[in-house]
Amino acid sequence: MFASAENVLILLCLCSLHPTFGQDCPSRQELQGSLKQVQKLLSAHETTCLQSLRNLKKKINVLHSSAGKQTTKTINSTCPKLDTPSNGRKLGKSHSAGHEVHFLCDPGFELVGSESRVCQDSLTWSGQSPVCRDINECASSPCLNGGACVDEVNQFSCVCAKGWAGATCQSPVPTFFITMTNISATTAAATTLPAATTGPFVRPSRCSTVQGTTHCTCEPGYTISGRDSYTCTDIDECELFHNGQAGRLCLHACANTPGGYRCSCPAGYNVTRDGRSCKDIDECATRQNNCTKDHMCINTYGGFQCVRVDCPKIPHATYVKTSPMRCERNPCPVDNKACSQAPNSFSYHYLAVVSNLSAPRVMFRVSALRPIGDTLRFSLLGGRQARRHFTVQRSDRLTGQLMLVSPVQGPATLEAEVEMSELERRVQLGRYITKVTMFVSPYEF
Numbered sequence: 410m411f412a413s414a415e416n417v418l419i420l421l422c423l424c425s426l427h428p429t430f431g432q433d434c435p436s437r438q439e440l441q442g443s444l445k446q447v448q449k450l451l452s453a454h455e456t457t458c459l460q461s462l463r464n465l466k467k468k469i470n471v472l473h474s475s476a477g478k479q480t481t482k483t484i485n486s487t488c489p490k491l492d493t494p495s496n497g498r499k500l501g502k503s504h505s506a507g508h509e510v511h512f513l514c515d516p517g518f519e520l521v522g523s524e525s526r527v528c529q530d531s532l533t534w535s536g537q538s539p540v541c542r543d544i545n546e547c548a549s550s551p552c553l554n555g556g557a558c559v560d561e562v563n564q565f566s567c568v569c570a571k572g573w574a575g576a577t578c579q580s581p582v583p584t585f586f587i588t589m590t591n592i593s594a595t596t597a598a599a600t601t602l603p604a605a606t607t608g609p610f611v612r613p614s615r616c617s618t619v620q621g622t623t624h625c626t627c628e629p630g631y632t633i634s635g636r637d638s639y640t641c642t643d644i645d646e647c648e649l650f651h652n653g654q655a656g657r658l659c660l661h662a663c664a665n666t667p668g669g670y671r672c673s674c675p676a677g678y679n680v681t682r683d684g685r686s687c688k689d690i691d692e693c694a695t696r697q698n699n700c701t702k703d704h705m706c707i708n709t710y711g712g713f714q715c716v717r718v719d720c721p722k723i724p725h726a727t728y729v730k731t732s733p734m735r736c737e738r739n740p741c742p743v744d745n746k747a748c749s750q751a752p753n754s755f756s757y758h759y760l761a762v763v764s765n766l767s768a769p770r771v772m773f774r775v776s777a778l779r780p781i782g783d784t785l786r787f788s789l790l791g792g793r794q795a796r797r798h799f800t801v802q803r804s805d806r807l808t809g810q811l812m813l814v815s816p817v818q819g820p821a822t823l824e825a826e827v828e829m830s831e832l833e834r835r836v837q838l839g840r841y842i843t844k845v846t847m848f849v850s851p852y853e854f
Contacts, residue, residue: 488528494520497541501732506530508731509778514541516691516708517561527778535778554578559682566683576660576685609667610643630668646670660686660854675852677711687854705733709761710850718757726751734758752828752840760847763854764819772799773811773845775827780807782831782838790826790842799825811845819849 523536546565547558556578627641647663659672674687693706700715720736741748787809
């Protein structure tokens, strides 16, 4: 456009200055038409330039505004701090957008609210604030025959009424007596007859004679035995109630004592108030453990475990720990297909259970907080041992659950991996691995 306009102007100037070129110069009418055409071209070019300048100015304003918003977001790009629930724990320290925080309750308390919360792009937390609520074991009135229930952490004990005993006051206290006939006695008299032998397991009986009939009784925990009607011997409650209809006298070990008995518990347990049951000692909460700073203490029934969560090493992909129990994959290069097919995250969970837990039973649930595909698929990974004891079922569209399908005799440690895959028209969008480790106690109470 510039070249044609310039040629027209040069020709006009030559014709004006050198009339000798007149025979070669166009007519004035032709020159006016050419000038009008040049004027139109210049006007169009001016309009195009002005429009380009306006578009460029708009883009600069948008970039300037975006830079300002980005600066504000960088300054305040975290969600508000979450408090640790009373009688519970909080797992996860990062409050940045996209990160997740998990909540656990101490033994004897149940979680009300969200088990995990995610910092959303709006810098607000998903779900509801969790609360650890005390489990009231006395709500079902387990104590019988007028016994008073005492709620304890993760269990209960019964204070039995007079004449009753047992974990739920289900067993009557036995009364032992003997009646003897003494023909020569005609008046009432009360006396304590001497025992043939003495010792902690032998006591003299207390007898009274009324109109020729002698009644002898023993102290609680003793009974008249054999032919010697004047001697009381200790009752072995451990043997007497070992296989009774009301169950064992002690839930673990029973030791007979003069006139009574004493229950004991294995290492890692304490005897409860009722003197019969056993309750676990939380070595992690009471700091009775030797776990180092780079390990996490997991309380188990009768003991504890020191665990260390290390992010997996997978070819073509790298992972970073975003919380004590979670590792997430770093961004993949655009041309690295193997990296994009690796799991997006690994999460680790540890469960403590007693031996011979009844089955089938739900042990763990895996859910998608923000699904991006049209289908979720859950599957069980691992070898023969995992498939022998576990299976994975879907409870609803967004949740899969790890099921225990056969009881496990402790002590044992079982591991299972649950994979959750997101699909869009059968094309995989992401994979998430949840590793569950179950510590099985050798005891059943």
